[in-house]
Amino acid sequence: MTATVLLDRLDGVRSCGPGRWRARCPACDSHKPVLAITETADGVVLLHCFRNECAAPDIVSAVGQDIADLFPPRVEGVHAAVPAKRRFSARQVLGAVNLELLEVLVIVGAIRLRGSVMPAEYERLKLAVARVSVAEGATHD
Numbered sequence: 001m002t003a004t005v006l007l008d009r010l011d012g013v014r015s016c017g018p019g020r021w022r023a024r025c026p027a028c029d030s031h032k033p034v035l036a037i038t039e040t041a042d043g044v045v046l047l048h049c050f051r052n053e054c055a056a057p058d059i060v061s062a063v064g065q066d067i068a069d070l071f072p073p074r075v076e077g078v079h080a081a082v083p084a085k086r087r088f089s090a091r092q093v094l095g096a097v098n099l100e101l102l103e104v105l106v107i108v109g110a111i112r113l114r115g116s117v118m119p120a121e122y123e124r125l126k127l128a129v130a131r132v133s134v135a136e137g138a139t140h141d
C-alpha cells in the first residue's frame with residue numbers, strides 16, 4: 001500500500017472511506033484536515049490541498065518524501081522490464097497518460113507561481129516523460 005508511509009508522516013489523519021483520507025497539509029501547515037489523500041486501485045497516491053492547492057511535490061517534501069513515493073515501487077525501472085504479458089487496452093493507457101498530464105499540469109502551475117523549478121519537480125517531470133514513453137509500448141494492437 002503506497003499511502004501507508006505518507007499517512008504515517010502526516011498529522012490529523014482520518015479515514016474517509018476505502019483508500020481515502022484527510023489530514024493536515026504539511027506544506028501550508030494547516031490546522032484543519034484540508035489535505036485529501038486518495039489511493040487509486042493501482043496504488044497511485046493522489047493529493048489535493050483544499051486550503052492553498054499546495055503542489056504535491058511540496059506536500060511530500062514537507063514530510064521528507066519524494067514525489068516518486070506516491071507511485072508503486074514496481075513502476076520504477078519498468079522501462080527495462082515490461083513483462084510481455086502485461087499489455088493494456090488503449091483506454092487504460094490513455095487513462096494513465098491523462099494522470100501523468102494532470103501531474104505535469106499541477107507541477108507547471110506551481111513552477112509558474114514560484115518562478116523556479118524545485119529538484120523534486122524536475123525529477124517528477126522526467127518520470128512523467130519516462131512513463132508516457134513506456135505507455136507507448138504497453139498497448140496491445
Ligand SMILES: [Zn+2]
Binds near residue numbers: 026028029030050054
Ligand atoms: Zn496545503
